[in-house]
Amino acid sequence: MSLYTDKVMDHFEHPRNVGVIEDADGVGEVGNPVCGDIMKMYLKVEDDKIVDVKFKTFGCGSAIATSSMATELIKGKSLDEALELTNKAVVDALDGLPARKIHCSVLAEDAIKAALVDYYTRSGREMPESLVGFEPRED
């Protein structure tokens, strides 16, 4: 069996939603260069809906694929739906990841959560309970 599934390789070779949103409503960044992964997510929110999402990632093939898949899973979804995104959902959508790459999916989930925290902070709206005291797990 190859290291990565076809879905992972597809998202690595053709990553979706790469880039920056200049007038983003929320930006989140997790990871650091010492660990070898950094993910940065940009959200555009209208009427409680994520109308656009972009990412930039420094990292391995699975870091890029999980970023890409995570953005696909929340694009067009409501804020509440985005809040519920788990790393497991990202892994499942990619048909699995090798055990030692699971941390990439955790990073992707946390990057989205960090962007949502930034959105609620900036907009002055009440922070959802699940985001209160949020700390990225991989730093």
Added chain:
Amino acid sequence: MRVYADNAATTYLSKTARDKLIQCLDEFNGNPNSLHSDGQRTQEALDEARAIVAGCINAARPNEIYFTSGGSEADNQALLSAARGLKAKGKKHLITLNIEHHAILHTMRKLEGEGFEVTYLAPQSNGIVDVKDVEDAIRDDTALVSIMFANNEMGAIQPIPEIGAICKARKVLFHTDSVQAAAHLPIDVQAMNIDMLSMSGHKFHGPKGVGILYARNGIKLVNVIEGGAQERGKRAGTVNVPGIAAMAVALKEGCDNMEENMNKVRALRDRLIEGLRDIPYSQLNGDPVKRLPGNVNWSFEGVEGESLLLHLDMYGIECSSGSACTSESLDPSHVLLGMGVPIEAAHGSLRFSLDIDNTEEQIDYIIEKVHQVVELYRGMSPYWEDLLTGKREHCIPEYWNK
């Protein structure tokens, strides 16, 4: 275009070795321990292989050559033999480098568990150990110095003759893991005062699963595998004569053509180095001159090695990386970190290991595609963005070696 540039991981089987392997499978497939004609014919093929190997490294006698399952077994046996053999004489100290192969490092850890003390010397920033550091580390109770001939990841060649001379003068055993050097660099165990040396067949176009331990006569080997009188009682198990015979001819072919091969591969290596040096914030790892003829190890800031490797593979270029993501652990290459390469630069490293079948056209293709993928991944890297805007500091100068 397909470009195989991972010859330090393994080489293809040469035609000479393949022909020998098949001939032996057909004609010398007896058990060399059998007394009947089939066994004895096979024994002769084994003797011939032993004599060839001895000649290639200028061993004094063929019976100083022991065949093993590979380089790792040879490394294990060399270290365990020196340490356990000299323990009774009060020797309890071993010296090695922190950039050795894990076959050495993990065996050293095992010996630490048995009560030995190990000094792990760090090389200089070019990946080469200072000979004086080796000399200073030797103590009255030092049993062994084990220092690799050339590094598998970044290619630096260690000062083996100088270390051999010091060990001889201080009456300390000297082992060298020459898995990457055999058939690629000249080796003379007598002139270089090498007491033990390890080699692996598949690193020089021989088959996998066979290796060599040279041990000078007078060194008492400790068995790693028990159970029979093969290899002068030092390595049990029915001998893989076809594999060994094929390895021996591959080694000889490499040694016979060494000068010509070295010149050709070095020229390709230097062409690749020249072609990559205009990429800003990137650097060659390891000494630019005292390095294996085919090794180019390069770090690119702001990008991660595994993604570069996977994308190059899509273009047909096969290489390796020292990034954490390509290892079994969460840390990047212990070799790059051990010689002082910053961890961020170690994450963004690629290793190309070239060989005689690579061409200038392939090198130019690698250069073109590396430029492309580095630019691509820097373009999507928030880390690179931070370096450009000054939010984070560079750890590599803008232009290497300028």
